[in-house]
Amino acid sequence: MDMTTARNQPQHAPAELLAEACTFLASAELRGTSAARLATVREEITHTGTYAHTADELTWGARIAWRNATSCLGRAYWRALEVRDRREVTTVDELAEACVEHLRVATNGGRVRLTITVGPAADAGQALRVLNHQLVGYAGHLQADGSVVGDPKSVWLTQLVRSLGWSGTGGRFDVLPLVIQRAPGERPWWYRLPRDVVMEVPLSHPDLPWFEALGLRWYAHPAISHQRLRIGGVDYPAAPFSGWYTATEISAENLARRYSVLPEIAQRMGLDTTSTRTLWLDRALVELTTAVLHSYQRHGVIVVDHHHAAKSFSTHENSELAAGRPVYGRYSSLVAPTAAATTDVYYRSYRNRVVVPNFFPPAPIDLDPDAANGALR
Ligand code: ARG
Numbered sequence: 132m133d134m135t136t137a138r139n140q141p142q143h144a145p146a147e148l149l150a151e152a153c154t155f156l157a158s159a160e161l162r163g164t165s166a167a168r169l170a171t172v173r174e175e176i177t178h179t180g181t182y183a184h185t186a187d188e189l190t191w192g193a194r195i196a197w198r199n200a201t202s203c204l205g206r207a208y209w210r211a212l213e214v215r216d217r218r219e220v221t222t223v224d225e226l227a228e229a230c231v232e233h234l235r236v237a238t239n240g241g242r243v244r245l246t247i248t249v250g251p252a253a254d255a256g257q258a259l260r261v262l263n264h265q266l267v268g269y270a271g272h273l274q275a276d277g278s279v280v281g282d283p284k285s286v287w288l289t290q291l292v293r294s295l296g297w298s299g300t301g302g303r304f305d306v307l308p309l310v311i312q313r314a315p316g317e318r319p320w321w322y323r324l325p326r327d328v329v330m331e332v333p334l335s336h337p338d339l340p341w342f343e344a345l346g347l348r349w350y351a352h353p354a355i356s357h358q359r360l361r362i363g364g365v366d367y368p369a370a371p372f373s374g375w376y377t378a379t380e381i382s383a384e385n386l387a388r389r390y391s392v393l394p395e396i397a398q399r400m401g402l403d404t405t406s407t408r409t410l411w412l413d414r415a416l417v418e419l420t421t422a423v424l425h426s427y428q429r430h431g432v433i434v435v436d437h438h439h440a441a442k443s444f445s446t447h448e449n450s451e452l453a454a455g456r457p458v459y460g461r462y463s464s465l466v467a468p469t470a471a472a473t474t475d476v477y478y479r480s481y482r483n484r485v486v487v488p489n490f491f492p493p494a495p496i497d498l499d500p501d502a503a504n505g506a507l508r
Contacts, residue, residue, distance in 0.1 A: 148364040149176050151487060155363030160191040181252065181365060183218075190214040192362030193247050193370070196488035198451075201481070202464035204440050205374050207447035208245055215248040218367075223311045226250055226259055226369055227322040230266050230309055234328040234354060237373035241330060241432035243352045249360065250369030260368040262310040262319055262496060263288060266354035267329055270305040281305055283389050291498075292321050303390070304331070304348050315497040332430045336422040341399055347392060349381045349423070351432045358490040368493065375433040377440045382420040383468040387412075392419065416469060437467035441474035448479075459484040 143151075152172055156164040168185075175182040184192060198209040215236070217229040229248055237246040251259055264284070271279045271286040279286060281303050289299075292308055295318075299305040306329055308321040330351035336342035352375055360370035386392045393415045397404050400418065402411040420436075427434035435443075444465065448458045460481030471477045 143364055145176055145180060148181070149173060151364030152176065152182060155192065155488060156188070158191065158195060160195060161188060181254075183252075184362060184365065186216055189216055189218075189249060189362065192488045193249060193360060196360055196362060196490055197247075197372075199459070199486050199489045201459045201483050201485060202461045203374075204377065204444050204465050204476075207443045208374075211245050213244060213246045215246060217248050218251050220250050220259070220369075223259065223313050223320045226261070226311050227309055227320075230261060230311075230356070230371060231322075231325060231328055233371050233373070234266055234324070237354060238328065238330050238351055241351055241427075241430060243373065243375040243433045245374055247360075247370055247372045249367050251367070253359075253366040253368050257314045258366075258368045258494070259313050260311070260359075260493065261356040261371065262291075262312055263307060264355070264357045266309065266356050266371055267324065267350040268307050269303070269350075270299050270307050272299075272301055272305070282385075291319070295319065295321055297321050297323075303346075306350075312496075312498075315494070316499055318499050330432070332426050332432055334422045334426045335429070336418060337425045339400070339418060339422075342396075342418075342422055345392070345395065345399075347386060347390075347422075349385065351427075351430075352376060353380075355490075357493045359493055360488070360490055362488040364487075370490075372490070375435065376427070377437055378420050378423040378427070378434050379437045379468050381434075382423045383416060386419060387416055413469075420469065437469065438474060441467055441476045445475045457482075457484075459486070 153169065156169060156172065172182045193214045194209050194212045197203065197212055198206055200206065215233065220226050220229055229250065233246065233248040237244050268285055268288075269282040270289040271281045271283050272289060273279055273286050280301065281289070285307060288307060288310065292310055295310075297308050299307070306324060308323045310319050310321045312319040331348050332351060334342065334345070334347040334349070352373055354371050354373040356369075356371040358370065358372070360367040393412055394404060396415040396419060397411040400411075400415060402414060403409045404411045424434060424436055451458045458481070461483045462481050465481065466476050467474050
């Protein structure tokens with residue numbers, strides 16, 4: 132056995148990996164992994180430092196990872212996650228193609244499918260991954276006066292791709308290219324997304340005719356692409372995950388907080404913005420959320436309201452407890468950002484315990500300083 136090639140380098144101490152693998156393989160969802168399979172895994176780990184999941188193990192591993200994701204309110208649907216196995220991918224081009232295909236399948240014309248695409252497992256010296264936070268996202272163009280046109284969350288990535296030769300429209304809803312890196316320290320590559328896989332929804336309001344002219348929009352669904360999926364001791368650094376939106380993520384967190392659109396909406400509504408006591412922020416935000424729900428429905432894109440989302444989570448909690456599984460959670464991510472106290476989640480408390488399989492933050496981005504003009508250093 133040649134232990135010098137990158138593929139064969141162990142990523143974790145074998146004993147640790149074996150322990151995590153065995154715990155995972157004993158999951159009830161795998162309906163009792165056979166003794167023969169356990170022996171094969173043990174053998175594989177001893178000889179190669181890692182092991183390959185079967186298709187069934189990958190599918191259930193990804194679903195259990197979702198069930199364990201403490202910051203997700205949509206976990207009631209964990210069993211329905213469709214898992215696309217793209218572990219055969221080896222190059223940046225192939226991963227870019229798999230991401231485009233993921234968007235096509237998951238967006239599904241607005242009937243968003245709960246989908247994860249799993250790329251190759253991490254190996255020493257190689258960790259093919261997507262640097263974007265989500266497959267579709269808007270650029271943040273930093274202006275000379277320090278203000279940002281677009282999404283302030285994306286300023287760093289926008290600067291990186293510009294240093295690599297990308298230029299966008301410079302506008303507020305300027306779709307970023309995919310940015311993919313093969314290994315830490317290497318030059319990342321960028322890929323413009325084909326327009327037909329980027330579905331967006333222009334926002335209008337059911338009763339406020341002027342709303343449409345604000346020119347606000349958002350993309351149809353989030354495809355979280357920066358997280359590392361870990362199943363049974365094996366890390367998958369590229370595993371884009373799509374679900375549908377809760378409207379308040381777009382209205383309260385993205386457009387109100389990051390895009391600062393509430394003053395303009397309040398002004399168009401004729402509200403007195405000189406004192407917070409007029410509740411102009413609350414009233415403008417309710418209309419913005421109304422516009423999101425209305426517009427997504429009008430364009431045939433699945434979106435849920437925060438009351439519905441909180442209810443489905445409470446139901447999920449009860450069925451998990453009935454199945455003998457504790458439900459861990461990160462309160463600040465679960466509680467609704469508007470009208471929190473009208474939902475049950477507000478009155479509960481959660482232990483934020485992270486168990487595996489799960490999704491983890493990505494390793495810090497390490498770039499070749501020359502290739503990226505030092506954008507991140
Ligand atoms: N909050 C993030 C955003 O607005 C998306 C996080 C995942 N949300 C979801 N509904 N699957 O872009």
